[in-house]
Amino acid sequence: MADWYDHPQYFDMVFRDETDDEVVFFEEVFERFGEGEVKRLLEPGCGSGRLVVAMAAKGYDVTGLDLSQPMLSYLRGRMKRRKLTGTVVQxxxxxxxxPKAFDAAFCTFNTFRHLINEGAAEKHLRSVAANVRAGGLYILGFHLIPMDADPDCTERWKASSGGTKVSVTLRVIDFDRKRRQEMLRVSIKAVKRSGAVERIRSEFPLRLYTPTQAKRLLEKVADVWQIRGIYDFDYDLDSPRKIDNDLTDAVFVLGRKPS
Structure with missing residues (x-):
């Protein structure tokens, strides 16, 4: 078994279908909430860089940051093949x-929940604030856990590209509400055009947030961030949400306060 973070081509395939909707949403957010021109963008925890590539292709000056060297190498290769400019940083x-502040940043689809304690989460929000100009934006998306959440959750989906077919199973193998942590197991079966089969399994923890816990965290950084809007993974600016127990797929549009 191999780690899927060492195989960014499969990681990229799994989430590719979300990209177009996210890009449209980002630009709508920039138009509605941005103060001044939005040109320079940052994605912390960029992974395989599907959004870095998509936003660079739209003409933005994008910087992607991640800890995973295989992910970043894959991203650099994609940027080079498509003759796109941008910055990729480990x-x-x-x-x-x-050295220069960004106009906006984005981090969607649960990357934020890899920060598994409150201190790291707050430190991240303050670090983004330190690198985004006053009036700039941060689009932050992650799942929230309702009080009646089923701890035995399993999801399955499929993806294909270039003759490779991928089947993915995501299973919660441990759920600890008191410690605010769940352990996920992601299993991937990739069948290549040649018929060769590759199997990948990863296990990793994610931090749990109820709507109330997410609200309390954002209140801790209210000196640097103001909530401009709350949405869900439908990415519909005409359907704003509130922080309540019905909000499970949260997208927060945060505005950088003046120093």
Whole structure:
């Protein structure tokens, strides 16, 4: 068994269908909530870089940061093949420093939940704030856990590209509400055009957030971030949400306060 973070081509395939909707949403957010021109973008925890590539293709000056060297090597290769410009940096999303401030940042689809304690989560939010200009934006998306959540959750989906077919199973193998942590197991079966089969399994923890816990965290950084809007994974600006027990797929649009 191999780690799927060492196989970014499969990681990229799994989430590719979300990309177009996210890009449209980002640009709508920039138009509605942005103060001044939005050109320079940051994605902390960029992974395989599907959004870095998509936003660079739209003409933005994008920087992607991640800890995984295989992910970053894959991203650099994609950027080079598509003749796109941008910056790819290996680094920690809780401790970032760039020479020039960004106009906006984004981190969607649960990457934020890899920060498995409150201190790391707050440090990340403050690190992003330190690298985004006053009036700039941060689009932060992650799942929230309702009080009646089923701890025995299993999801399955399929993807294909270039003659390779991928089957993915995501299973919660441990759920600890008191410690605010769940352990996920992702199993991937990739069948290549040649008929060769590759199997990958990864297990990793994610931090749990109820709507109330997410609200409390954002209140801790209210000196640097203001909530401009709350949405869900439908990415519909005409359907704003509130932080309540019905919100499970949260997308927070945060605005950088003046220093």
């Amino acid at each position: 680094g920690d999303m809780t401790d970032m420093s760039f």
